[in-house]
Amino acid sequence: MRAVARWTVAKIGGAVLVVWIVATLVFFALRLSGDPLEAILGGPGSQAGEDTVRAAIEKYALDEPLAWQYLLQLRDIATLQLGDSFARRQPVADLLAAQLPATLLLAALALALAWAIAVAGSIIQAVSRGRTGIVVGAVMRGLEIVASVTPQFWLGAVLIMLFASGLGWLPATSAGSSPAALVMPVVTLAIPIAGFLSQVSRDALDEADAAPFATTSRSRGAGEMRVLLRHTLRHASLPAVALSGWAFGNLLSGAVVVEVLFARPGLGRLLQEAALSRDVPVVIGAVVVIALMYIVVVILTDAIELLVDPRLRARAASRRAPEIAVGS
Incomplete structure (x- = not known):
């Protein structure tokens, strides 16, 4: 306790x-x-x-x-008294409550997509062996580096020119409620984060693949896919799980660019407009809410990491043991 x-x-x-x-x-x-x-x-x-x-x-x-x-x-x-907006003459709390769900949805979908891409990349590299695996690994590493350093505003502009202006498959703005309007903003946010998570997961996967527990599992007749799904993939996901809080904070900051670029309503766009007009109550309220959301996500990430990684639970138990001994 x-x-x-x-x-x-x-x-x-x-x-x-x-x-x-x-x-x-x-x-x-x-x-x-x-x-x-x-x-x-x-x-x-x-x-x-x-x-x-x-x-x-x-x-x-x-x-x-x-x-x-x-x-x-x-x-x-x-005291949670954020006051009224200078420019809009509305309570700041009402403005934030109206825009927050759209930003949370965008960030959550982008994080889920980034994780899906990172896991898929790790599986592809893990199942590739021999000369093919060397080529696949080199290609995947190159894609990870390019994705992680790609600016979101540039990627968003390219997607608009290609899929909206060129092919006409997707709407250029996401002000509407159509699911198609979310595709390009979510992809724009997810790709750089996916590149970073993929690099971290790949390094951890290589380490786990050479660990004694993976070797022991293979010696007992387990195939590569079974070793991957039951042992090494979970181990490799731990560093990426620990970085998910950072990733979510990065997505919230990136939402400012993406929401403006795609004319999407949300907390980021509200913050940008308030900053330009020096609307102090709205800016402070929005920044404080974003900071609190980041803190909550980091705490949840710590809790998930503790549940997933038995080594952390063992360390926590070993720290409690001296306290129990002293108390008794």
């Missing part, structure tokens, strides 16, 4: 620290980019009267020292 309590406290403390750092950086970056009063009053060239200007200054405490405005912002975040 003590170990669980310490783990929980550590995760909560880490989450609070991340949110505080993110909120601090965003707050001061936006303030350095320009006067928020301009954004509140509707942008450059606003014809707001003196009473309107005075009311806006009092409402948002813009006449207070910057340090006090910063503390007020932290208080609002801690």
Whole structure:
């Protein structure tokens, strides 16, 4: 119980620290980019009267020292009072709630596709032997490197030109609810992540293939496919599982580019529009929500890794054993 309590406290403390750092950086970056009063009053060239200007200054405490405005912002975040959007005049919480499902769906589908590609690549290389295996392995490694370094905005533009403008198979924008509208955004997000996960899985698979448990299984008459599916593939997936939290965070950041490129509604597009208009409440709210989602995914990834890898459970048990001995 003590170990669980310490783990929980550590995760909560880490989450609070991340949110505080993110909120601090965003707050001061936006303030350095320009006067928020301009954004509140509707942008450059606003014809707001003196009473309107005075009311806006009092409402948002813009006449207070910057340090006090910063503390007020932290208080609002801690109490989940994100306020109203400067530009849209709507509660920030409502805006985020409306756009969050679309971004989560996009990121989840992209992560699932990236994993499917990585696993398929690992299986193809594992079942290829001899000279054919050398050629297949070299081709797969080349594809992994190219995929992992491909910029998402370039890949998305190429897909639009090929499948939308050229062949006309898919819609160029994904503002609609059609499943076909999700294909190109999901592929654009998934390909770079798939390349990285494939490299990690392949290296782990090579290591597992030469491990004693794989050799013992073969000596007992197990075929290569059986060894792969029952032993080495699970072992090889562990490093990639550990990196899934990072991958999901990368997908959330990539959603900003993809949602703008494909005119898709979502949290990333909302964040981009709010940043351009210096809509401080929306930017801070969106960034904090993204940070919290990343933390939750990392915690879930840690839990899944603990369930999948018996070695981690053994280490946790060995750490608890001295505590039990001391307590008794």
